[in-house]
Amino acid sequence: MKLQDIRVLVMRVGGTNCDAETQRAFQALGVQAETRHLNELIKQRNLLDYHALVFPGGFSYGDYVRSGAIFARMLSAKLGGELRAFIDQGRPILGICNGFQILVEEGLLPGFDGVSGYPEVSLANNIPQGFKCEWVYLKNLNRGKCVFTSKIPQGKVLRMPIAHGEGRFLLPKEKEEQLLQKLVDEDMVVLRYCNKNGSDADGKYPANPNGSFHDIAGICNREGNIFGLMPHPERAFYWWQQPDWTAQQFMPQFADGKLIFESILEHLTKKL
Amino acid sequence: MSLYTRANTPFHMHLVDTAQATDEQLLEVSGELGLCLNLHEMKQIQAYFKAQKRNPTDVELQTIGQTWSEHCYHKTFKGKIRFEDGREIDSLFKTYIAKATKQLAPKWCVSVFEDNAGIVSFDKGYGVAAKVETHNHPSAVEPFGGAATGVGGVIRDVLGVWADPVACTDVLGFGPLDYDYNKLPTGVKHPKYVYRGVTAGVGAYGNNMGIPTVNGAIYFDESYTGNVVVYCGCIGLLPLKKFRKEAKTGHILVVAGGKTGRDGIHGVTFASAELTEKSEEVSRPAVQIADPIEEEKVKRAVIEIRDRELGSATTDLGGGGMSSAVGETAERYGCGVTVDLDKVPLKYAGLAPWEIYVSESQERMLVVVPPENLKKALQVFQKEDVEATAIGTLTTEKRLRLRFEGEMVADLDMQFLFQPLTSVKTAKIEKSRLREPVFPEPADHAQTLMQLLGAPNIASKESVVRSYDHEVKGNTALKPLQGNYGGPNDAAIIKPLDGSWRGLAISCGMNPNYGKIDAYHMAASAIDEAVRNNVAVGGQRIALLDNFVWGNPEKPERLGSLVRACEACYDVAMAFRTPFISGKDSLYNESPLGTVTPTLLITAVGLVPDVRAGVSMELKAAGNLLYIVGKTYPELGGSEYYKLKGFLGKTVPKVRTVQARKTFYAMTKAISKGAVKAVHDLSEGGLAVAASEMALASEFGLELDLTKVPSSGVARDDFLLFSESNSRFLVEVDKKDKATFETLMKGKAYAEIGKVTKKPKLKIAGLQGAAIVDASVEDLRAAWKRTLNRET
Structure with a gap:
């Protein structure tokens, strides 16, 4: 399929607030990207008109109860059938920050044994506590399953900003090692927080900014078509969004986050 | 004999027998109803109703009280000031602040001092709207809620000129964090508590709404212990051809957003009084409750209504609530207005009409729509899960008429309402x-x-700055903190328009400590600092916003220093050719610990011709x-x-x-x-x-x-x-x-x-x-x- 024929849906509800820049990143790469309110999709029943679905960052429905929980319940209740079909057809879904929290609450990620329908992991309150907005280093650990990092060499260090108060990735304590092994074996680990030189953050602040288990910043499902990450690739798309461009002699034309958008579009153009 | 008679209505309303009242009783009424009006003003009201041959309802008195409050009408800045030597100033605002802008008259100023926010031209047919507000009194009583609603309020001001908010600023003043608990008078909260609450409140609102907080400052000063200083600013972007101000007779008033409750009753009169030990008890209801997600939804709807040109005017419900939004809208478009207060959606039943009319419940906007667009406009709100209700109509006859369950509860001459006595103060x-x-x-x-590097006014504020999302929207080209070590950039640059390399440099200047020595040089230095910070990152064609935080202007020496500061504003703005485009004053900042240090915040918004040169x-x-x-x-x-x-x-x-x-x-x-x-x-x-x-x-x-x-x-x-x-x-x-x-x-x-x-x-x-x-x-x-x- 040609790039310009690809249709990406950025889904929002009250409190979503990173939709415009996420849509802009896709549009800059030449695809059709639209932002639609969940209410419109419920009315028009046209989710399956889109080739890829994105849940952008924000504080959906105020993030009351738990971050992403209400949006997830609304999805299941109002759009469950179509969403299931969308997933079963292997269409890609991306969740950024609050979007990641939504995918976890919806039971789409990690999906150890397929869609779970309940949260199997947690994105808990940061340690150190509180909302934090800063740039971090990330390492791509994925061996090739995740369609959102297909263009990023394994082991490559990327830089993107985070902006969240609840991003501490946790596995159930009693099965922690076993489930981690599963994540690794099934190639579901995608991005880990790391030091500038790519060495492990080892859980240490500030390289690991929120206390995530195993420094995990982003994971995908077993099939590799659903991907969630806490950092914001759409805020690391253009060179001038980077924090140190004023200090650089020669700046690359784009920032690292662009690779994620390019990867998924390359996947779609090849597949469709 | 009581001056109050219960009106013969099924709902709660009183008539007030002002005709019979003595001067003393008039003042009592002013106090009991929380009107904060002085005797001259009360006598003006008395005379008006005598001529009408009837007594006012509580709704009418409240309406007048709100409209004439310092907060809404800026009596001090618009009134007369007399010095002992006979010198007289007729309006500080006209004589100094607006005069500089008028004399400079730059073509790029689109709308100054007229609307909720000042507007300057930007690029590709877009304009930039800017507004800075203070929210000191509420933040002193309830730091988190006070600061959060301060941010919410200023964002609505920007929405009120049809602009889409693109950045927020915050400048805060606290007492020393190590202040001795034993020295704290009853009713004054410890600076550390206030600091935590206020910074959390600012962050919570901006982050939740997805507007980057890109510039600000934190100052510590003894005088801020009793008078916390909270400045919240917002910058927005609007296509100038969609800047619609064409409401006319027959157009319908729609109130949209949050429901109305008893929170925020008498916020403006509270803001125009000194803080006392009792402030907490008496004024807790004056602090509103924040719901940023509601405002996020309202924002989406208002912007869509703008883009589809469904509305003819808009304004926010801020200080004074409906009373100032409704009245001022009618006044601005040369109309009268009739409103059915019983149509206003309420949080809970039982509010008296006057409470509905003056409530400052948050996240509400007033949108005026031509009748033929009403249905479409309501659908836009519905899509965003926002409650919107038609509550009234603009009329030809220049009267403000409020009805409740079919009964007329207020019927005032617009001219009387909008021509309060000129205040005369001594300096x-x-x-x-x-x-x-x-x-x-x-x-x-x-x-x-x-x-010095560790002194609170100089030390790194990183722990606060990083708790604000300064990158959301992906347009922050120069961050507030620079490099790997978070260096303090002089100003932030945002690049708000796709397809344009133009940027906005946003900076501020404030020197409260100089204010203890000389208000003139304090103000001049604040302007210089704001401008040089802006210049330092590449800002040009700079517009200024002035925000005064002062003590009680009834005290001549406080007013004298305010005059001095205004003189500096005129002199320096003229010399730098940097016009003022918007401003606001917060007076009566006095507490049991004394008056606030005279403080002027200058916010500077500059144009960066090409962000690549930042x-x-x-x-x-x-x-x-x-x-x-x-x-x-x-x-x-x-x-x-x-x-x-x-x-x-x-x-x-x-x-x-x-x-x-x-x-x-x-x-x-x-x-x-x-x-x-x-x-x-x-x-x-x-x-x-x-x-x-x-x-x-x-x-x-x-x-x-x-x-x-x-x-x-x-x-x-x-x-x-x-x-x-x-x-x-x-x-x-x-x-x-x-x-x-x-x-x-x-x-x-x-x-x-x-x-x-x-x-x-x-x-x-x-x-x-x-x-x-x-x-x-x-x-x-x-x-x-x-x-x-x-x-x-």
Whole structure:
């Protein structure tokens, strides 16, 4: 399929607030990207008109109860059938920050044994506590399953900003090692927080900014078509969004986050 | 005999027998109903209703009280001021603030002082709207809610000119965090509690709405212990051809957003009174409850209504709630208005009509729509899950009519309502009794420098800044914190428009400590600081916003200093050719601990012709040259250095406007020509602190020579290091650009004073040639980061 024929849906509800820049990143790469309110999709029943679905960052429905929980319940209740079909057809879904929290609450990620329908992991309150907005280093650990990092060499260090108060990735304590092994074996680990030189953050602040288990910043499902990450690739798309461009002699034309958008579009153009 | 009679209505309403009331009773009514009106004003009301041959309802009295409040009508700034010597000023606002703008009359000012926010042109048919508000009183009573609703309010102001918010600012003033609990009077909250609550509130609102908080400052001052200072600003973008102000008779008023409840009753009268021990008890209902998600939804709907041109006017429901939004809208478009208060959606039943009308419940907008668009407009709100209701109509007859369940509960002549008595206040200029301290030059300047870097007003605010999302929307090209070590950039640059390289430089200036010495120079310095911060990153064509926080203007010496500050605003704005486009005053900041230090916040919004030419403050490469631009004077009065030594002093920094303007112009040229690598302004802590900050934000060091610093009458190393003279910059220049830079600076006070070194050390040679500072940059960084970045 040609790039310009690809249709990406950025889904929002009250409190979503990173939709415009996420849509802009896709549009800059030449695809059709639209932002639609969940209410419109419920009315028009046209989710399956889109080739890829994105849940952008924000504080959906105020993030009351738990971050992403209400949006997830609304999805299941109002759009469950179509969403299931969308997933079963292997269409890609991306969740950024609050979007990641939504995918976890919806039971789409990690999906150890397929869609779970309940949260199997947690994105808990940061340690150190509180909302934090800063740039971090990330390492791509994925061996090739995740369609959102297909263009990023394994082991490559990327830089993107985070902006969240609840991003501490946790596995159930009693099965922690076993489930981690599963994540690794099934190639579901995608991005880990790391030091500038790519060495492990080892859980240490500030390289690991929120206390995530195993420094995990982003994971995908077993099939590799659903991907969630806490950092914001759409805020690391253009060179001038980077924090140190004023200090650089020669700046690359784009920032690292662009690779994620390019990867998924390359996947779609090849597949469709 | 009671003056109040229960009206013969099924709902709660009283008639007030003003006709029979004595002067004393009139004042009692003003007090009992929380109107905060003085006797003259009450007598004006009495006369009006006598002529009408009837008594007012409580709804009418409340409506008048709100409309005539200091907060809504700015009586002090619009009224007359008399000095003892007979000099009279007819409106501070017209005589100084607006006069500068009027005389400068730049073409790029689209709308100034008229609407909820000032508007200047930007690029590609877009304009930029800017507004800064204070929310001091509510934040003193309930820090989190007060600050959060302050942010929410100013965002709605920007929405109120159909602009889409693109950035927020916040400037905060607290008492010292180590304030002795035992000295705290009853009813005053500890600065640490207030600091935590306010910063959390600002962050919660901006983050939840997805508007980046890109610029701000935090000041600590004893006087802020009882009077916390919370300034919230918002910048928005709007396509100018969609800036619609064409409401007319027959158009329908739609109230949209949050429901109305008893929160925020009498917020404006509360804001126009002094804080007392009882404020908490009496005024807790005056603080509103914040729901940023509601406002996010309202924002989406208002912007869609704008884009589809469904509305003919809009305004926010802020101070005074419906009473000011409805009345002012009718007044602005030369109409009358009829509103059915029983149609207003309520949080809970049982509100009296007057409560509905003056409630300041949050997240509400008033949108005026032509009748043919009503259905479409309501659908837009519905899609966003926002409740919207038609509540009234603009009418030909110039009367404000309010109905409740079919009964008329208010019927006022618009002309009477919008022509309150001109206030006449007395001012007095106090003679300064301050003295310059005399003390020997300390031996160890390095230690002083470390202490200054850790002083609360200078120390890194990173722990707060990073709790605000400053990157959401992905348009923040120059962040508030620079580089790996979070250096303090002088201003933020946002690039708000896709397909345009134009940027907005947003900066601020505030020097409360100078206000203790001289309000004129305090104000002048604040303007200079805001402008030079803006210039430092590449800002041009700068517009200013003024926000006064002052004590009780009924006290002549407080009013006298306010006049002085306004004089400075006019003088400096004219000299710099930087018009004021919007402003707001918060008076009556008095608490059991005394009056607030006269404080003027200047916010500057500049245009960056091309963000690619933007400059950050950290050192860039070893071997580069370091210049100082601007002259240093022995002006240590109110400085952080004197404060550290326990002095206030007298010689407050002045602004030499002619030289300053030349300096700014030359700097702008040097930046746009790409002849500079880094620029940092000199402010609190002077040269030594600015140089330290440039180094500690980088991997490099600096070697400086004080003998080369252009100065006038400064014979001491410590004065050269720490003087806070205005209009100065430190500039890093690549050797290859030396000639270009020096040519541009010809005729200005400037000098090459050192160079950037690979070794991360700050070495400063004193006037005698010997090294007076030799410190590792790592130590400087640690000192700077320590104070506020612990878990305070």
